[in-house]
Amino acid sequence: MKKWMLLGILFVAIMIGIVVNVYLNAVEPVSVAEKKAVEIAAKETYLSDFTDFKLYSGEETYYVMTGKNAGQEDVYVWINEKNGDLITKVAKNGITQKEALTKLYQEKQPDEIIAIRLGMSRIQMTDRPAWEIYYRKNSGTINYYYVDFETGEKLRAIDNL
Incomplete structure (x- = not known):
C-alpha cells in the first residue's frame, strides 16, 4: 500500500512539473x-511606467501597450514588430472602448462581444490605430469591426466568418 502511495505522489509531482514546464515555454515568447x-518605447519616446502589454496580429504584428507621459496621462503605444516603427497617441485624445462599442451597436446587432482591444487597421496602405471589436451574431458567425481610434469612424467590418 505504501508503495502505491509513493508511486501516486511521484506521478502527480511529475505531471505538475510537466504542466509548469509547458506553461513557462508557452508564455516565454510573449x-x-x-x-x-x-x-524600444523607453528609448524612442518620453514615456515611462508601461503596462497592459498586448500582442496584436492583424495584417502585421504590433506590440500595443500603455505608458505615462510627463503629465502622468495615459499614452497608447503601437510598435510594428517587423520594422520597429512606433506610433503614440494620448488616450484622452481618442475614443474610448465604450465609444467604440456604441459605434458598433449603432450599425450591427451583436449577440456577444468576445473581445475589444487596440490594434491597427490598414486602410489604403496606411496603418491606422483602431479599436478591434471581435463579436458573435445569433447565427453563430464570428465578426470583426474596426473603429478609428482618433476619429471614431468605422474603418471596416469583416462579417460572417
Whole structure:
C-alpha cells in the first residue's frame, strides 16, 4: 500500500512539473516580446511606467501597450514588430472602448462581444490605430469591426466568418 502511495505522489509531482514546464515555454515568447517593446518605447519616446502589454496580429504584428507621459496621462503605444516603427497617441485624445462599442451597436446587432482591444487597421496602405471589436451574431458567425481610434469612424467590418 505504501508503495502505491509513493508511486501516486511521484506521478502527480511529475505531471505538475510537466504542466509548469509547458506553461513557462508557452508564455516565454510573449514575455520576450514585452521586454523588447518596453525597451524600444523607453528609448524612442518620453514615456515611462508601461503596462497592459498586448500582442496584436492583424495584417502585421504590433506590440500595443500603455505608458505615462510627463503629465502622468495615459499614452497608447503601437510598435510594428517587423520594422520597429512606433506610433503614440494620448488616450484622452481618442475614443474610448465604450465609444467604440456604441459605434458598433449603432450599425450591427451583436449577440456577444468576445473581445475589444487596440490594434491597427490598414486602410489604403496606411496603418491606422483602431479599436478591434471581435463579436458573435445569433447565427453563430464570428465578426470583426474596426473603429478609428482618433476619429471614431468605422474603418471596416469583416462579417460572417
